Amino acid sequence: MPCLINMLKKNMERMKNKIKIQRAVHNLTQEELAEAVGVTRQTIIAIERNKYVPSLLLAYKIARYFNLPMEEIFSFK
Amino acid sequence: MKNERLKAIKIIVGSFISVTMVLAIISQQIYLGFASVLIGVLFWRLVQKRSKNIVVDERVMIVAGKASRLTFVISTVLSALLSVFLIASGSGSGQIDLEAVGTILSFVAMFNLGLYAMSYKYVEKKYGADEK
Numbered sequence: 001m002p003c004l005i006n007m008l009k010k011n012m013e014r015m016k017n018k019i020k021i022q023r024a025v026h027n028l029t030q031e032e033l034a035e036a037v038g039v040t041r042q043t044i045i046a047i048e049r050n051k052y053v054p055s056l057l058l059a060y061k062i063a064r065y066f067n068l069p070m071e072e073i074f075s076f077k
Numbered sequence: 078m079k080n081e082r083l084k085a086i087k088i089i090v091g092s093f094i095s096v097t098m099v100l101a102i103i104s105q106q107i108y109l110g111f112a113s114v115l116i117g118v119l120f121w122r123l124v125q126k127r128s129k130n131i132v133v134d135e136r137v138m139i140v141a142g143k144a145s146r147l148t149f150v151i152s153t154v155l156s157a158l159l160s161v162f163l164i165a166s167g168s169g170s171g172q173i174d175l176e177a178v179g180t181i182l183s184f185v186a187m188f189n190l191g192l193y194a195m196s197y198k199y200v201e202k203k204y205g206a207d208e209k
Binding site for chain 1: 132134135136137139
């Protein structure tokens with residue numbers, strides 16, 4: 001169990017995203033983005049703070065909403 | 078429906094259940110307690126259905142899954158340890174009541190483990206971990 005948590009934490013540290021920047025570019029609030037991709041505002045906050053790694057489906061929805069390829073928004077470092 | 082309004086309704090429903098439960102305990106009316114919980118839960122479900130807000134998403138599901146696992150581990154280990162302690166102390170001092178409670182708790186722990194194993198198999202199968 002602790003091993004799994006450490007593994008997840010490491011993965012979360014490596015995942016970076018530009019959602020906040022894209023939101024600012026498109027002049028969107030967290031609430032509006034959350035509603036558009038069908039999640040809660042708390043989830044958007046967690047993703048922006050790199051505390052939660054979204055599923056492939058959610059990442060795809062976010063990228064499609066901003067009309068950008070996924071690797072433009074999400075990067076693995 | 079706005080999130081703030083939903084939160085306010087949640088607090089009101091929670092308060093209603095708590096107050097009615099306290100009244101039910103004071104007046105020793107078990108049916109009042111059950112009815113208050115049932116009404117509160119049904120009302121909350123109705124509100125959730127009618128509001129267009131998303132209250133459950135993938136992160137919430139993951140959090141709920143982790144919380145459930147933690148609860149399972151804690152409750153099973155606690156009941157197993159407590160059952161060993163009760164059986165040992167009950168048989169040592171000759172108190173049959175303690176031994177009986179300990180035996181029941183050990184069965185509860187075993188039931189939890191069995192149920193977990195079955196649920197795990199079911200969910201694993203659902204998500205395609207089939208070796209055939």
